[in-house]
Amino acid sequence: METIGQFLSPTRQAEILPFETAPRPVVGFARNYPAGLSTGMHSHPRAQLLYAISGVMRVDTGGSNYLVPPTTGLFLPADAEHAISMDGPVAMRALFMREDAASRVARAAKVIAVSGLLREVILAACAEPVDWEPGGRGHHLSELALDEIGRASPLPLGLPLPRDARLRRVVSALLARPDDTRNLEDWATVANASSRTLARMFRAETGMSFRQWRQQVRLTAALSALATGATPARAAAIAGFDSVPAFGAAFRAQFGLTPGQARQLHPGMHG
Structure with missing residues (x-):
């Protein structure tokens, strides 16, 4: 190694x-x-x-x-x-x-x-x-x-990371706090670039829009929380959703299982 x-x-x-x-x-x-x-x-x-x-x-x-x-x-x-x-x-x-x-x-x-x-x-x-x-x-x-x-079927659990240093500052902050509500214009100040430049670079380097990338970060963080014992309501908050049903629909669309099923992955949960 x-x-x-x-x-x-x-x-x-x-x-x-x-x-x-x-x-x-x-x-x-x-x-x-x-x-x-x-x-x-x-x-x-x-x-x-x-x-x-x-x-x-x-x-x-x-x-x-x-x-x-x-x-x-x-x-x-x-x-x-x-x-x-x-x-x-x-x-x-x-x-x-x-x-x-x-x-x-x-x-x-x-x-x-x-x-x-x-x-x-x-x-x-x-x-x-x-x-x-x-x-x-x-x-x-x-x-x-x-x-x-x-x-085995491949799953959408890989999140592409950009190489540009300006984008890295943004994605590092979002990985640490997925529920951060700042919009692209706010992040432009952090990255020291215009929002239009950020949007273009996000698409070019990750193949996703900023909104899509952030959504996947949030849902992935919610999956981790559920698999370590969090409630669906807590996971919804982590993912930035005010509505648990809306979170459940987005979560199932992304991962192919419900928040309740994901929570069963935690070894302390039964039934």
């Missing part, structure tokens, strides 16, 4: 090394992390499917910001620089993939829906040793995992 900027402890690097160098095409990696932990920017020589059975991960790749709640996984290609922040305690159950295996499922980063079957396969793979017996249970789990990941 290569680190950039923030130092990761030698102990943590030593823990991961066997999974980065395992001779098998797919190996499972299981670790629990405390709330608030941030890894800093780093990369791995192998592709990964980042998944958590509980907790929400935020993953920054420099060009995109991804939210990864339970029931979803993030595929990252080999050598992709990324930083992971834990929203609440996270029980990570990830897969490391050798180059030949990763090439069968994807070439670029993507968030996927993790089916019940894939979840159980990931958990079973994590229980196997890194040098599982060729032709044995580990082999069958590996093949099934790759098939499920390749078939």
Whole structure:
């Protein structure tokens, strides 16, 4: 594992090394992390499917910001620089993939829906040793995992991040406070650019209008809040909605599930 900027402890690097160098095409990696932990920017020589059975991960790749709640996984290609922040305690159950295996499922980063079957396969793979017996249970789990990941539906949980320094000031503030109500004219002062210039640059660098981008930031923040136990009313406020039904409609249109269903992703919620 290569680190950039923030130092990761030698102990943590030593823990991961066997999974980065395992001779098998797919190996499972299981670790629990405390709330608030941030890894800093780093990369791995192998592709990964980042998944958590509980907790929400935020993953920054420099060009995109991804939210990864339970029931979803993030595929990252080999050598992709990324930083992971834990929203609440996270029980990570990830897969490391050798180059030949990763090439069968994807070439670029993507968030996927993790089916019940894939979840159980990931958990079973994590229980196997890194040098599982060729032709044995580990082999069958590996093949099934790759098939499920390749078939999985991509989800709109990646938020494109602009490179321009002026836009970065705006998006950093909105990522920190998604419920900020300032309009584009107000943000123009922060960015030291005209509102027309900001609008044009937002479209050019993110493929979205400012309004669309901010809406996705807000709904993503609401999803994180719901998955860590917030009420739909609280999530609606985080997303800048006065009306809970209007929030629910927008949330379902974006993510394909209701706020109530998203709240069930929190391990403390039942029924």
